[in-house]
Amino acid sequence: MDATRRGIQTEIVLAATxxxxxxxxxxxxxxxxxxxxxxxxxxxxxxxxxxxDLPRGWTDEQDGGIYRLKKRDDAAFFGFAVxxxxxxxxxxxxxxxxxxxxxxxxxxxxxxETANPQKMAFLGxxxxxxxxxxxxxxxxxxxxxxxxxxxxxxxGLFVVAVNCSVAGGTCxxxxxxxxxxxxxxxxxxxxxxxxxxxxxxxxSAGSEPGREMLARLPQRPAETEHRQSAAAVVENTAAHxxxxxxxxxxxxxxxxxxxxxxxxxxxxxxxTCANCTMVCPTCFCSTVEDVTDLSGDHAERWRKWDSCxxxxxxxxxxxxxxxxxxxxxxxxxxxxxxxWHDQFGSSGCVGCGRxxxxxxxxxxxxxxxxxxxxxxxxxxGKP
Amino acid sequence: MPAQRKKPKVAVWKFASCDxxxxxxxxxxxxxxxxxxxxxxxxxxxxxxxxxxxxYDISLVEGSITTPHDEERIHRVRRMSRVxxxxxxxxxxxxxxxxxxxxxxxEFISAVYASPQYISTLSxxxxxxxxxPVDFELRGCPINKFQLVEVINAFLNGRKPNTPAxxxxxxxxxxxxVCVTVAHGTPCLGPVTHAGCGAICPSYNRxxxxxxxxxxxxNTASMSGVxxxxxxxxxxxxxxxxxxxxxxxxxxxxxxxxxxx
Numbered sequence: 001m002d003a004t005r006r007g008i009q010t011e012i013v014l015a016a017t018x019x020x021x022x023x024x025x026x027x028x029x030x031x032x033x034x035x036x037x038x039x040x041x042x043x044x045x046x047x048x049x050x051x052x053d054l055p056r057g058w059t060d061e062q063d064g065g066i067y068r069l070k071k072r073d074d075a076a077f078f079g080f081a082v083x084x085x086x087x088x089x090x091x092x093x094x095x096x097x098x099x100x101x102x103x104x105x106x107x108x109x110x111x112x113e114t115a116n117p118q119k120m121a122f123l124g125x126x127x128x129x130x131x132x133x134x135x136x137x138x139x140x141x142x143x144x145x146x147x148x149x150x151x152x153x154x155x156g157l158f159v160v161a162v163n164c165s166v167a168g169g170t171c172x173x174x175x176x177x178x179x180x181x182x183x184x185x186x187x188x189x190x191x192x193x194x195x196x197x198x199x200x201x202x203x204s205a206g207s208e209p210g211r212e213m214l215a216r217l218p219q220r221p222a223e224t225e226h227r228q229s230a231a232a233v234v235e236n237t238a239a240h241x242x243x244x245x246x247x248x249x250x251x252x253x254x255x256x257x258x259x260x261x262x263x264x265x266x267x268x269x270x271x272t273c274a275n276c277t278m279v280c281p282t283c284f285c286s287t288v289e290d291v292t293d294l295s296g297d298h299a300e301r302w303r304k305w306d307s308c309x310x311x312x313x314x315x316x317x318x319x320x321x322x323x324x325x326x327x328x329x330x331x332x333x334x335x336x337x338x339x340w341h342d343q344f345g346s347s348g349c350v351g352c353g354r355x356x357x358x359x360x361x362x363x364x365x366x367x368x369x370x371x372x373x374x375x376x377x378x379x380x381g382k383p
Numbered sequence: 384m385p386a387q388r389k390k391p392k393v394a395v396w397k398f399a400s401c402d403x404x405x406x407x408x409x410x411x412x413x414x415x416x417x418x419x420x421x422x423x424x425x426x427x428x429x430x431x432x433x434x435x436x437x438x439y440d441i442s443l444v445e446g447s448i449t450t451p452h453d454e455e456r457i458h459r460v461r462r463m464s465r466v467x468x469x470x471x472x473x474x475x476x477x478x479x480x481x482x483x484x485x486x487x488x489x490e491f492i493s494a495v496y497a498s499p500q501y502i503s504t505l506s507x508x509x510x511x512x513x514x515x516p517v518d519f520e521l522r523g524c525p526i527n528k529f530q531l532v533e534v535i536n537a538f539l540n541g542r543k544p545n546t547p548a549x550x551x552x553x554x555x556x557x558x559x560x561v562c563v564t565v566a567h568g569t570p571c572l573g574p575v576t577h578a579g580c581g582a583i584c585p586s587y588n589r590x591x592x593x594x595x596x597x598x599x600x601x602n603t604a605s606m607s608g609v610x611x612x613x614x615x616x617x618x619x620x621x622x623x624x625x626x627x628x629x630x631x632x633x634x635x636x637x638x639x640x641x642x643x644x
Contacts, residue, residue, distance in 0.1 A: 040561040040588060065609070067566045084561055094557035269608075272600045273574035274549060278556030289545045291533070294414070294421040296540045305557055310549040311599045325602060360552075360564045360574055360609050 010211060012219035013226050016192075016199035019077060020051040022160070025216040026121045031158055034090060035123035036083065041069045043083040045090075048123060055080060062169040062242065062353065064362025075199065078124060078192050081168025082352050086281035087122055087129055088136060091153045094305045098149070098288070103297040115149075121158035125186065127179030128171075130161055131350040132281035134185055138344050139284045149303070158209060161186035165233050169242035170353030172366060176245065178350045180237040182206075188213060191230035202230040243353060245366040246373060251338040253373060258330065262371045267326035269361045274307035276355035276363070277332065282348050285313070308332050333365060391440035391539065394426035396460050398446025398453050399480055399508060403525040404471035405429050405445045414532050421539055437463030441538060444517075447473040447508045449480060454505070454514065461515040468534060469511045472524035472627040476596050479524075481508040481630035485638075508630070521546065522577050524594040524627035530579055548599040550574050551591050554582035563590055570610045572623060575601035575633070596628035603637035617641045 014022065026033050035048045038055045048054065059080045061068045072079050096115075101108045125133070140150035161182035164171075173179030182189045187210035190201040202222055205211040277283040287306035292299045306313055309328050314321035322328045340348030349365070356364045395405050409430060411418055425435035442464035448454055461467055472478050483491065484507045492499045511517055521534055530546055537544035547553075551573040555562065563569040563585045571590030573582065577598045584591050597603075607620050615623070624638035 040566070042561040042566045044559065044561060065565055066568075067562075069566070084566070085559060089559065094559075269602075269605050271574040271602045271605055271609075272550070273552040275552050275556065275562065275574070278553060290542065291545065292536060292540045292542065294417045294532070294536050294539060305553070307549070307553065310547070310553070312547065312549070323600075325600065358562055358565050360562065360571075361605055 010205045010214070011222040011227075012203050012214060012217065013222050014190075014201045014203050014217055014219060016075075016077065016201065018218045019054075019201065021217055022188075022213075023048060023051055023123070025213055026123070026158065026160075029158075029213070031119050031121035033121045033123055034087075035160075036078070036080070038069065042067060043069065043080055045083075045085040045087065051077070054078075054124075059166060060168065062357045064170065064356050064364050065358075065360055066362070067357050074194055076165065076192060076194055078162045078164075078190070079166055081164065081166060081171055082126055082129065082354060084279055084354070084358055086279065086352075086354065087125065087133065088281055088284075090120060090122070091133075091150055091157075092136065092140070092147075092284060092286075092305075093149070096149055096303050098301045098303050100298065100300045108299075115152060117153055119156045119158070120153065121160065123160045124162045125159050125182070126162060126164055126173075126352075127182040128173040128176070128350040128352040129281055130159070130182050130185040131173075131176070131178035132352070133159075135282045135344065135346065135348065135350070136284060138346075158213075159186045159188075161189040161206075163189060163191040163230070163234050164237045165192055167237045167240040167242055168353055168357070170356040170364075171241050171351065172243040172245050172353060173351040174238050174241045175243070175247060175366075176347060176349055176351030181234045186210070191233055193226070193229045193233060195229055200226070202226050243351075243356065243364070243366045245349075245351065245369055247337075247347065250369060250373075251341045253376060254334050254338040254369070257372050257377050258334070260372050260377050262368065262375075263326045263330050265371075266329050266363060266368055267324065269363055270325045270329045271359075271361055272309045272325050272328055273360065274309040275358050275360065277307040277309060278305060279354040279358045280336075281352060281354070282336075282350060283307070287312070308335070329363075333368060336365070337369060390421065390423040392425045392435065392438075393422045393441045393443065393535075394437070394439040394460075394464070395424075395429070395443045396426070396445065397428070398444065398457065398474065398511070399449040400446030400471065400473040400478065402429060402445070404474075404523075404531075405443065407470075407526050407528040407531050408443075410528050411532060414528075418532060418535065422535065439464050441466045441468060441535070444469045444474050444511050445471055447477045447480060447510060448505070448514055449483075449508045450504050452503070457511060457514050466518045466538065467511075467515070468519045468521060468538075469517050470521045470526050470531065472522065472594065472596060473508075474511045475520045475522055475631075476628045476634075477508040477510050477630035479627050479629070482625060483508055484630050485625070510630075519544065522595045523579055527579055527581065547578050549578055550598045551576045551578050551580070551582050551585075551595070554578050554580075555585050558582060558586065560586045563588060564609065564613070568613055570613050570615050570619075570623070572606065574598075574609075575603050575606045593623070593626050593628060593634065596631045597633040601633045603633050604640075607637060607641065617643060 140147040164180035336348040572593035573591040577595040620641040
């Protein structure tokens with residue numbers, strides 16, 4: 001590697017007690033740092049001041065419709081799986097003003113929102129979340145239209161990935177080939193190792209800004225032993241996935257089974273509450289609401305997260321196209337696992353398991369896909 | 384500046400209710416002066432004794448129909464009103480007083496009143512829309528004052544009000560509230576409840592009480608399944624669905640399904 005030849009390290013060992021130095025270095029470089037923290041008995045994402053804000057010594061137990069925060073018997077900083085929040089809340093805000101308009105003597109004047117948010121650093125981005133970030137990049141930045149809201153937040157983002165040391169009960173990144181090791185798309189990646197009384201991070205740089213940041217940290221050289229221990233952490237996580245999803249031929253399998261009786265079964269359980277889409281790190285749908293003040297002289301257009309589980313989502317003249325829970329669940333699942341491939345060239349699912357955990361009824365996308373695979377009406381169809 | 388509009392004449396009417404919803408209008412604080420400036424309040428006994436005769440451009444109707452007298456009166460209000468907007472759970476679903484609908488009212492009357500012969504009441508408490516055509520229903524117990532301003536505002540500006548009928552969960556997720564059912568095991572009616580309050584209770588770690596009534600496609604049977612798994616028994620389910628919106632059709636059916644004979 002060029003950087004190594006020039007004498008710049010791309011991989012170092014950072015003592016756990018020095019993790020604060022990373023936050024400090026990020027803040028000194030002008031970033032606001034966001035990462036996992038404990039709030040309301042869950043690990044959510046919020047602004048971090050010091051490493052003490054991290055969920056040190058906490059973990060989670062997850063299953064369909066169930067999430068419980070638990071104490072760990074060690075002092076790991078990242079010994080948990082993903083929680084209810086995803087990073088999209090920072091890049092694709094739940095509610096954002098797009099523009100306002102003011103009445104003039106003739107017509108009206110539009111004032112665009114020129115938000116210039118402070119540079120952000122995400123600390124603790126998991127491999128599945130990096131994949132989700134890549135998917136949202138494709139949607140918001142790489143199509144015919146670039147979303148300025150997303151662009152202004154995404155530019156200059158500093159990503160500190162964390163390779164997972166535990167697999168959550170609803171995780172299936174191995175099936176989706178998105179984790180648990182972060183391979184690319186980060187500036188720095190950390191693997192947390194607790195072994196024989198030693199507690200450290202193997203830190204790798206994945207970009208030039210990452211290498212610069214690395215140079216600012218107190219460090220020991222990374223030896224083979226450290227790399228082996230870090231690799232063992234990731235291998236152990238990969239071996240303990242809570243769920244599996246067989247993706248072989250899945251897009252065409254689902255496309256060929258749009259009238260499968262399983263859709264009726266899941267519709268009996270589905271609350272059409274939209275929680276799955278809200279927690280999904282790749283779901284990108286939004287609606288706009290126009291508001292006026294009482295005088296009618298001022299108007300604003302707001303963009304808000306929307307969901308294919310609402311009636312209004314498919315509302316056209318005369319009514320909603322997808323009035324049944326069956327059609328809405330089917331739309332969501334087939335989009336994620338089947339038609340997403342046609343639209344964006346990949347699956348829309350990264351295997352993070354949030355839709356399973358945060359469905360109050362515990363509907364499991366892997367179970368639904370499995371049920372159709374086990375008793376298909378047709379073995380395949382045109383997606 | 385845009386042409387000065389003629390101020391619409393607005394009347395506020397009370398039927399069987401606690402007055403909380405119409406008081407939301409007075410509770411508008413920052414917006415109150417702007418509201419008062421934009422409309423001509425022709426009848427609003429909670430605010431003023433002044434009264435102007437109809438017809439009215441907008442009537443805001445609070446409360447449910449519980450007496451033969453009110454059954455007549457609502458027709459007069461309708462005839463005098465170009466647009467009739469009902470506000471609150473009483474007016475849109477019969478309110479908490481619709482609990483009478485599940486019991487024998489005659490029995491209550493003889494038990495409660497010393498001279499029951501003076502009481503003239505109906506066996507059921509019903510929504511305004513069960514009696515006259517309604518142009519718009521604003522949900523909630525009480526209504527959200529910002530939504531009330533939004534509805535008046537939308538009417539004044541000839542646009543559709545932004546009062547979505549999806550679940551309360553969407554409001555929780557947008558504000559980043561951790562799901563109380565999934566993370567704490569707290570029974571919550573959010574998934575079957577109409578949005579509008581801004582998901583207040585879960586943000587204080589309480590389950591949703593369903594104050595805004597059924598959402599657009601409520602799967603109450605599945606909701607009861609979730610609550611049962613959390614340890615709520617049949618009586619608990621009956622009580623959960625028999626709140627301020629007990630007589631809203633999906634909630635009524637669900638509570639009756641769990642009632643013991």
